Amino acid sequence: MTPRGDRNRGPEVLGENPARDYIPHMRNNDRPAIRAEGLRVVRGGARHGVVVIEGMDFEVPRGQVVGLLGPSGSGKTTLMRAVVGGQADVTGTLEVLGQPAGHPDLRRRVGYVTQAPSVYADLSIVANLRYFARLLGAEEVDVARALTDVDLARIAGRRVGVLSGGERSRASLAVALLGSPELLVLDEPTVELDPVLRRDLWALFRRLAERGATLLVSSHVMDEAQRCDRLMLMRQGRLLADAPLPELLERTGASDAEGVFLTLVESMAMEQKEVVR
Amino acid sequence: MNPRLTAATAARVLGQVRNDPRTVGLLIVVPCVVLGLIAWMFDGTPVLNQMGPLLLGLFPLITMFLVTSVATLRERQTGTLERLMATPIRKADVVLGYALAFGLLAVVQALVLTGVAVWLYGMEVAGSLWLIVLVAVLDAILGTALGLAGSAIARTEFQAVQLMPVLIFPQLITGGLLMSRELMPTVLEWFSRAMPLTYGMESLQELARGGGFAEIQGAVGAIVAFIVGALLLGTLTLRRRTP
Numbered sequence: 001m002t003p004r005g006d007r008n009r010g011p012e013v014l015g016e017n018p019a020r021d022y023i024p025h026m027r028n029n030d031r032p033a034i035r036a037e038g039l040r041v042v043r044g045g046a047r048h049g050v051v052v053i054e055g056m057d058f059e060v061p062r063g064q065v066v067g068l069l070g071p072s073g074s075g076k077t078t079l080m081r082a083v084v085g086g087q088a089d090v091t092g093t094l095e096v097l098g099q100p101a102g103h104p105d106l107r108r109r110v111g112y113v114t115q116a117p118s119v120y121a122d123l124s125i126v127a128n129l130r131y132f133a134r135l136l137g138a139e140e141v142d143v144a145r146a147l148t149d150v151d152l153a154r155i156a157g158r159r160v161g162v163l164s165g166g167e168r169s170r171a172s173l174a175v176a177l178l179g180s181p182e183l184l185v186l187d188e189p190t191v192e193l194d195p196v197l198r199r200d201l202w203a204l205f206r207r208l209a210e211r212g213a214t215l216l217v218s219s220h221v222m223d224e225a226q227r228c229d230r231l232m233l234m235r236q237g238r239l240l241a242d243a244p245l246p247e248l249l250e251r252t253g254a255s256d257a258e259g260v261f262l263t264l265v266e267s268m269a270m271e272q273k274e275v276v277r
Numbered sequence: 278m279n280p281r282l283t284a285a286t287a288a289r290v291l292g293q294v295r296n297d298p299r300t301v302g303l304l305i306v307v308p309c310v311v312l313g314l315i316a317w318m319f320d321g322t323p324v325l326n327q328m329g330p331l332l333l334g335l336f337p338l339i340t341m342f343l344v345t346s347v348a349t350l351r352e353r354q355t356g357t358l359e360r361l362m363a364t365p366i367r368k369a370d371v372v373l374g375y376a377l378a379f380g381l382l383a384v385v386q387a388l389v390l391t392g393v394a395v396w397l398y399g400m401e402v403a404g405s406l407w408l409i410v411l412v413a414v415l416d417a418i419l420g421t422a423l424g425l426a427g428s429a430i431a432r433t434e435f436q437a438v439q440l441m442p443v444l445i446f447p448q449l450i451t452g453g454l455l456m457s458r459e460l461m462p463t464v465l466e467w468f469s470r471a472m473p474l475t476y477g478m479e480s481l482q483e484l485a486r487g488g489g490f491a492e493i494q495g496a497v498g499a500i501v502a503f504i505v506g507a508l509l510l511g512t513l514t515l516r517r518r519t520p
Contacts, residue, residue: 045520081519084363088518102518107365118356122293134285135364159296175360 031098033183033214034060034083038092041078041237046089052078053237056092060216060230065209067228068218069257075237076218077115080185083216084112097182108136111176115187117168118175121161125152125171128160129178136179146174149204151197165192173201177208184208186217190224202227225257233261240264278369286366286374287381290348294382304344305386308336309393316398329400330409330485331454333390334477337383337417339445345379345424346437353428359519368515372508376421383417403487412484412493415500416477422507423473429514448474453482473503 041053053075060066068076081087082094085102094101097109119128129143147153150170155163160171173189186205190198202224205215209229217228225231225245233240233248241248241264245257252263294301312332316325352358361371387410394400402409427444431437451461451469458469469475477500480493490497 043520049520086359086363086517086519088516088520104365107363110363112360112363114356114359116356118360120289120293120357121355122296123289127289127292131285131289132360132364135282135361135366137365 031095032059033062033064033097034058034216035095036093039079039082039094040091041075041082041087042089043078043087049089051237053082056237056239058232058239058242060214062214063209063212064229065205065215065217065227066230066232067225068216068232068234069220069222069225069261070234070240072220073236074234076220076234077187079234080112080187080216080218083183084110084185086112108179109182111179111181111184113169113173113176113184113186113189115191117160117165117172119160119168119171122159124157124159125163125174126156128171129156129174132175133178138178138180142178142180146177149177150174151200166194166197169193170197170201180213182213184213184215186215188218188220190219190221198224222256222258222261231257233264235261235265235268240268278367278373282366282370283373283377286370287377290375290378291381293348294378300344301382304340304382305389308332308340308386308390311336312390312394313398316394316400325394325398326401327485329394329398330402330404330481331478333387333394333409334413334416334481335449336390337386337413338420338474338477339441340386341379341383341417341420342424342427342445343441345375345421346428346431346440347434348375349425349428350431350434350437358515362515362517368517369512371515372425372511375425376418376504376508379421380414380418383414383421387413387417402485404484404489408490408493409481409484412477412480412497412500415497415504416474419473419477419500419504419507422504422511425511426507426514429511445474448472451475452478454478473500473507476500476503 036056036058039053039056040051042049043052044050056079068079070076078087082090083096083101085106090101096103096106099106119125120131123131126143126147129146130140133139133143144153147156150173152167152170152174155167160168163171169189169192173186176184176186190201193201205217206227209215228245230242230244231248232242241260243251245260248257248260249255252260254260254263312329315328315332319325352361362368391406391410391413395402395406423444427440428437431440451465451472452475453469458466458475461469476496480496480500483492483496
C-alpha cells in the first residue's frame with residue numbers, strides 16, 4: 001500500500017515518483033470510461049446554432065491515455081466540454097464512468113482542465129489549489145502532491161499573474177489533479193511548454209494511467225500521438241479514426257500520425273467525390 | 278447550499294481583494310474625498326447634514342455594484358467559472374460567497390466613510406449614526422446583489438460598464454433625490470416605488486431628518502427583500518452549461 005501523507009521526504013524532482021499518492025476511487029469498473037452513441041452537439045442555442053458534432057460513436061477504455069487529435073475547429077473542445085457536462089444541447093447517448101455525462105456525482109470523479117489556464121491570476125498558486133481543494137473535499141496532502149506532480153512546489157507562493165504561460169497552464173493542471181479523479185479531461189495541456197516539460201508531463205500522464213486513471217488529452221500537435229495508447233482523430237465534428245497508432249499506421253501505410261491524418265482526409269474526400277458522381 | 282463552500286468562496290474573493298491594495302484604497306479613499314469636496318463647497322450651510330447621509334448610502338452601492346460586475350465578468354472570461362461549475366459547488370454558494378465577501382468590505386467602507394464625515398467634516402445628523410451605517414451596508418450588499426444579477430446580461434467588458442448607467446442612473450433620478458416622489462407623474466411614481474434604490478434613499482433621508490428605526494423599518498424590509506430577490510436572480514442566471 002502506498003502511504004498517504006508521507007511528507008518527511010525532501011522536495012522531489014518531477015519524474016521520480018511524485019504520483020505515489022494518486023489513488024483514484026473506482027466505481028462501476030466494468031463500464032468503459034466514456035461511451036458515446038449517436039452523439040450530436042449544437043453550439044450557440046438549439047434553434048439557431050451550428051452543428052459542431054454530428055453522429056459520433058466511440059468508447060474510451062479505462063486506464064488508458066487516449067489522444068484526441070484534430071485541427072483547430074474540429075470540435076475537440078466541444079466534445080470535452082460535453083464529457084464533463086459543461087455543454088448545453090447535447091443529444092444522443094453520452095455515458096461517463098457509467099453515469100450520464102453531467103451527473104452531479106461525476107463532479108468529484110472527473111477532473112477537467114480548460115484550454116485557457118483557469119486559475120485566479122490575483123492569487124498565489126498554492127492559494128488557488130487550497131481553494132479548489134476545499135471545494136473538492138481534498139486535503140493539504142493532495143495540494144502538496146499536485147504541486148509536486150506538476151513541478152511547481154518550489155514557486156508555490158508565487159502569484160499566478162506573474163507566471164509564464166507554461167507555469168500557468170501547469171498550475172491549472174494541478175487543480176484538476178487535486179481530487180484524484182478517475183477520469184481526467186485535458187484540453188491541450190502541453191501548449192506553450194518547452195520540450196523537457198512536455199516530456200515530463202507525458203510521463204506524469206502515463207503514471208496516472210498506470211494507477212488506474214483514464215486520460216482524454218486533446219492536442220493539435222500530431223507528434224504527441226505516439227505517447228497515447230489510443231488515438232481519436234477528429235475533423236469537422238466527425239470521427240475519422242479511433243484506434244491505437246500502430247494499427248492506424250498499418251491501415252494507411254503512413255509513417256507517422258500526421259501522415260495517417262492526411263491519408264484519411266484524402267480518402268474521405270475521394271469517397272465524397274464518388275458519391276457526387 | 279453548503280456553508281463551508283460559501284465561506285471558502287468568500288475567503289477566496291477576500292484574498293483576491295487583499296492582493297490588490299490599490300483597489301481597496303480607491304474603494305475607501307475616493308468616497309471620502311468626494312464627500313470632502315461637498316463639505317468644502319457648502320461650508321457654513323446645512324447641505325452636508327442633509328445630503329451627507331444620502332451619499333453615505335449611495336457610494337457603497339455604486340462602488341460595490343461596479344466591483345462585483347467586473348469580478349464576475351472576469352470569472353466568466355478566464356474560465357474559472359466554467360471550472361467552478363465542474364466541481365461540487367452549488368451556484369448559490371458562489372453567489373453568496375461573493376455577497377459575503379463584498380458585504381464585509383462594505384462594512385469597512387461604510388464605517389470609515391461615516392467616521393470621516395462626522396469627525397473630520399463635522400457632519401451632524403439628527404437620527405442615529407448606527408442606523409445610517411446599517412442602511413449604508415445594506416445598500417452595499419444590494420449593489421453587490423444587483424451586480425451579480427446584472428452580470429448575467431453582460432457578456433463583454435463594454436456591456437458590463439454600460440450596466441451602471443442602465444441599472445443605476447434611472448434609479449438615482451427617480452429615487453426622490455431630484456424631486457419628491459409626490460410631485461412626479463403617476464407612472465414615474467410607480468416606477469420609483471418598484472426600484473430598490475428608492476428605499477435606501479428614502480430611509481437615509483428620513484434618518485437625516487431625525488427619524489428612528491420605527492420610521493424606516495418598512496423601507497429596510499424592502500431593501501432586504503430586494504437583496505434576496507437579486508441574489509436569487511443571480512443564482513438562477515448562473516449557467517452550468519455553455520450554449
